[in-house]
Amino acid sequence: MAQIKAIYNSKIVCPVCNSNIEYTKVRSKTIRLIKQDSDFCPYYEGENPLLYEAVICPECGYGAHVTTFSKINRYDKVKVSKNITSKWHKRSFVGERTIDQALEAFKIVLLNLNTMESLKSETAKICMRIAWLYRYKEDSENEKKFLEYALQNYKDAYSEEDLTEEGKLDEYTCLYIIGELYKRLELYEESTQWLSRLIMSYADPQQKPKISQRLIETTRDLYQEVKDIVAATKEEH
Numbered sequence: 001m002a003q004i005k006a007i008y009n010s011k012i013v014c015p016v017c018n019s020n021i022e023y024t025k026v027r028s029k030t031i032r033l034i035k036q037d038s039d040f041c042p043y044y045e046g047e048n049p050l051l052y053e054a055v056i057c058p059e060c061g062y063g064a065h066v067t068t069f070s071k072i073n074r075y076d077k078v079k080v081s082k083n084i085t086s087k088w089h090k091r092s093f094v095g096e097r098t099i100d101q102a103l104e105a106f107k108i109v110l111l112n113l114n115t116m117e118s119l120k121s122e123t124a125k126i127c128m129r130i131a132w133l134y135r136y137k138e139d140s141e142n143e144k145k146f147l148e149y150a151l152q153n154y155k156d157a158y159s160e161e162d163l164t165e166e167g168k169l170d171e172y173t174c175l176y177i178i179g180e181l182y183k184r185l186e187l188y189e190e191s192t193q194w195l196s197r198l199i200m201s202y203a204d205p206q207q208k209p210k211i212s213q214r215l216i217e218t219t220r221d222l223y224q225e226v227k228d229i230v231a232a233t234k235e236e237h
């Protein structure tokens with residue numbers, strides 16, 4: 001029996017130029033999540049679906065995360081036509097992707113987001129993915145750069161956006177990620193400040209039911225880990 005191909009092409013209409021376009025997806029049956037880093041960076045057995053999450057229109061250069069590709073308002077459509085399409089050279093993005101090709105696609109998405117009045121949480125999500133792709137490549141310098149961008153955007157999202165909307169990152173996970181990113185960037189004081197905000201929220205009976213057991217346990221472990229790092233560095237001096 002022929003082996004099932006891990007990737008296949010699907011059709012979608014580009015909301016900016018109305019072309020019928022194809023994009024590549026990974027069959028979920030062919031993959032298995034092996035593990036995730038503490039900032040949720042995933043590792044798979046089989047093809048990595050993360051490489052295919054950036055969908056680019058070959059005709060006009062509009063690009064977005066696969067989950068938000070069709071959700072663009074008319075003002076942003078005009079901005080994409082004006083700032084992206086005018087400079088775009090038609091090219092295809094379907095088929096198997098290497099990490100470098102995925103990086104290129106995600107960076108086009110980031111260019112699109114920077115053109116629009118995009119949500120900070122969406123920009124943060126894309127920056128995280130770019131950082132993870134650099135992590136797969138063991139390019140720690142670029143990984144750090146994009147973790148910093150992600151952190152800034154998550155902080156802005158936390159203060160500016162309504163994170164109670166369904167389908168969005170919730171405010172407690174956002175607090176955790178900010179604490180985790182500060183730790184990765186070796187800014188331990190800031191890390192404990194943000195993590196303790198989440199731990200204090202859990203102590204509030206009104207907020208407690210909104211925070212999952214798993215998230216609070218992970219947060220407490222991380223908080224202790226960061227405290228230990230700080231204590232160890234103080235001993236050294």
Ligand SMILES: [Zn+2]
Binds near residue numbers: 018
């Ligand atoms: Zn298009």
